Amino acid sequence: VPTPERTTIDQIVLAGRELLEQGGLTSLTMQAVATRVGVRAPSLYKRVRDRDALVTLVAEASIDDLRERLVAAVGDSGDPGEALIRLARALRVFAHERPAAFALTFGSGPAGVVVKPESYRRASAPVLDVAARLAGDRTALDAARLITAWANGFIMMELTGAFQLGGDVDRAFEWGVQRLVEAIRS
Amino acid sequence: VPTPERTTIDQIVLAGRELLEQGGLTSLTMQAVATRVGVRAPSLYKRVRDRDALVTLVAEASIDDLRERLVAAVGDSGDPGEALIRLARALRVFAHERPAAFALTFGSGPAGVVVKPESYRRASAPVLDVAARLAGDRTALDAARLITAWANGFIMMELTGAFQLGGDVDRAFEWGVQRLVEAIRS
DNA sequence: ACCTGAACACCGTTCAAGT
DNA sequence: ACCTGAACACCGTTCAAGT
Numbered sequence: 001v002p003t004p005e006r007t008t009i010d011q012i013v014l015a016g017r018e019l020l021e022q023g024g025l026t027s028l029t030m031q032a033v034a035t036r037v038g039v040r041a042p043s044l045y046k047r048v049r050d051r052d053a054l055v056t057l058v059a060e061a062s063i064d065d066l067r068e069r070l071v072a073a074v075g076d077s078g079d080p081g082e083a084l085i086r087l088a089r090a091l092r093v094f095a096h097e098r099p100a101a102f103a104l105t106f107g108s109g110p111a112g113v114v115v116k117p118e119s120y121r122r123a124s125a126p127v128l129d130v131a132a133r134l135a136g137d138r139t140a141l142d143a144a145r146l147i148t149a150w151a152n153g154f155i156m157m158e159l160t161g162a163f164q165l166g167g168d169v170d171r172a173f174e175w176g177v178q179r180l181v182e183a184i185r186s
Numbered sequence: 187v188p189t190p191e192r193t194t195i196d197q198i199v200l201a202g203r204e205l206l207e208q209g210g211l212t213s214l215t216m217q218a219v220a221t222r223v224g225v226r227a228p229s230l231y232k233r234v235r236d237r238d239a240l241v242t243l244v245a246e247a248s249i250d251d252l253r254e255r256l257v258a259a260v261g262d263s264g265d266p267g268e269a270l271i272r273l274a275r276a277l278r279v280f281a282h283e284r285p286a287a288f289a290l291t292f293g294s295g296p297a298g299v300v301v302k303p304e305s306y307r308r309a310s311a312p313v314l315d316v317a318a319r320l321a322g323d324r325t326a327l328d329a330a331r332l333i334t335a336w337a338n339g340f341i342m343m344e345l346t347g348a349f350q351l352g353g354d355v356d357r358a359f360e361w362g363v364q365r366l367v368e369a370i371r372s
Numbered sequence: 373a374c375c376t377g378a379a380c381a382c383c384g385t386t387c388a389a390g391t
Numbered sequence: 392a393c394c395t396g397a398a399c400a401c402c403g404t405t406c407a408a409g410t
Contacts, residue, residue: 001410003374024297030403042404043375051403099294107293108285108346111210117350124351141353145343146336146362153339154331160294164303165310167327176332183369189391189393216384228385229394237384 007037009047009057016058020100025109028055052112059109060119062101066094067123074126080133081181087127088151088177095155103159106152124148135184143184150180193223195233195243202244206286211295214241238298245295246305248287252280253309260312266319267367273313274337274363281341289345292338310334321370329370336366 015036019028030051034041048054073090077083095102105115127148132140154173157163163172201222205214216237220227234240259276263269281288291301313334318326340359343349349358 001373003410005374026296029401031401040376041402042377042406045404046374103294106346106348107342108289110212114347117347120348120350128351141351142358142361144351145340145349145358146365149339149343149362150332150336151339152343153335153337156293156342157331157335157338160292161300161303162292162306163331164306165314165327172328172331175328176335179332179369183365191393215382217382226395227383228387228396231385232393 006043007039007047011037012044012047012054013057013061016054017061017101020058020104021098024100025055025104028058030054050112052110055104055109055113056115059101059105059113059115062098063105063115063119063123065101066091066105067126069094070123070126074130077130077133080130081185083130084127084134084147084181084184085177087130088147088173091151092155092173095159099159102155107156131184134181139184146184147177147180150176192229193225193233197223198230198233198240199243199247202240203247203287206244206290207284210286211241211290214244216240236298238296241290241295241299242301245287245291245299245301248284249291249301249305249309251287252277252291253312255280256309256312260316263316263319266316267371269316270313270320270333270367270370271363273316274333274359277337278341278359281345285345288341293342317370320367325370332370333363333366336362 012033015033016028019032019036030041030044033054034044044054048057069090070087073086074083075086103109104113124144128140128144131144131147135143154176158169163169198219201219202214205218205222216227216230219240220230230240234243255276256273259272260269261272289295290299310330314326314330317330317333321329340362344355349355
């Protein structure tokens with residue numbers, strides 16, 4: 001006798017994202033997700049292989065959110081140097097608003113959580129576009145990686161508390177982007 | 187009636203480090219540490235407040251290892267640009283040899299794991315020295331953060347698998363350091 | 373076809389009882 | 392003073408039994 005579905009994969013992922021944001025990765029448990037979608041924990045295994053798979057879906061959804069923000073940040077653009085700076089700032093705003101999601105997607109989470117390559121590729125497309133306009137097609141990839149690596153590293157250290165020598169962190173961020181854009185331009 | 191100590195905090199931290207390296211953070215459990223030092227799990231709580239405290243000690247020990255490597259990498263130095271490149275490479279070698287330790291100390295682990303500020307400060311001292319010789323005292327801090335953030339971000343993305351556009355990753359790393367050293371020099 | 377309770381093997385942590 | 396077994400409240404996951 002068939003039974004109507006009492007929840008959906010989308011609801012489950014959404015619940016996971018909310019839990020991640022509210023209490024970090026540790027509070028994203030199968031049981032918490034289950035109660036949130038109005039079902040018992042074992043039922044989740046009809047839609048998801050295991051917890052790692054669910055966490056991976058949550059990470060991928062976060063990356064996609066970030067991608068939208070990056071696209072919006074570029075806008076209709078103008079100067080590619082300015083656009084690159086706006087991209088870096090958008091990434092930082094995202095990380096400050098959703099630190100757990102940022103840490104999950106860029107700082108390695110549990111070993112079993114492996115994000116689809118395509119997710120990363122799609123999110124990095126806007127950066128790559130702007131980098132190409134700034135540095136030319138030939139060095140676009142290197143340039144995109146240079147600024148992305150720096151921004152991710154800066155933000156991660158900021159969130160982790162690894163910046164311990166004082167100084168204005170906001171200013172340091174702006175100083176860094178400027179410097180990188182100049183370096184890429186030449 | 188007093189009883190002889192059957193283990194020490196050093197043994198415990200060492201066991202934690204070994205477990206971290208072999209199976210990642212998830213396999214660093216109180217029970218696994220306990221069996222490794224020849225004791226039952228509850229006994230660990232005589233030397234350590236809880237698991238987070240132990241993980242923090244493990245992280246700090248790893249940072250201290252890294253610090254030694256950085257000091258060795260600078261050597262008696264010579265050209266500060268060259269020294270900075272050697273520092274970046276040493277960080278990357280460390281990360282490749284002990285990815286779990288790197289992820290734990292620079293990608294944020296569990297929320298309760300907060301590394302002592304002094305640990306970060308001590309490890310960044312060699313970088314700061316070289317940066318000062320390269321860029322002058324006034325911009326040394328900014329310069330040190332620029333290269334540290336980039337290197338950490340690059341390596342983290344490398345370990346996470348966030349580099350999805352192909353290309354030679356080793357070459358990209360070398361290209362990036364060169365570019366940064368030039369940018370800092372001017 | 374989906375959902376559930378019960379069960380299993382694991383966690384971290386506390387605490388009274390041993391020596 | 393240290394160590395332990397037993398206990399508690401949690402996990403993730405499986406599976407037979409329900410509808």
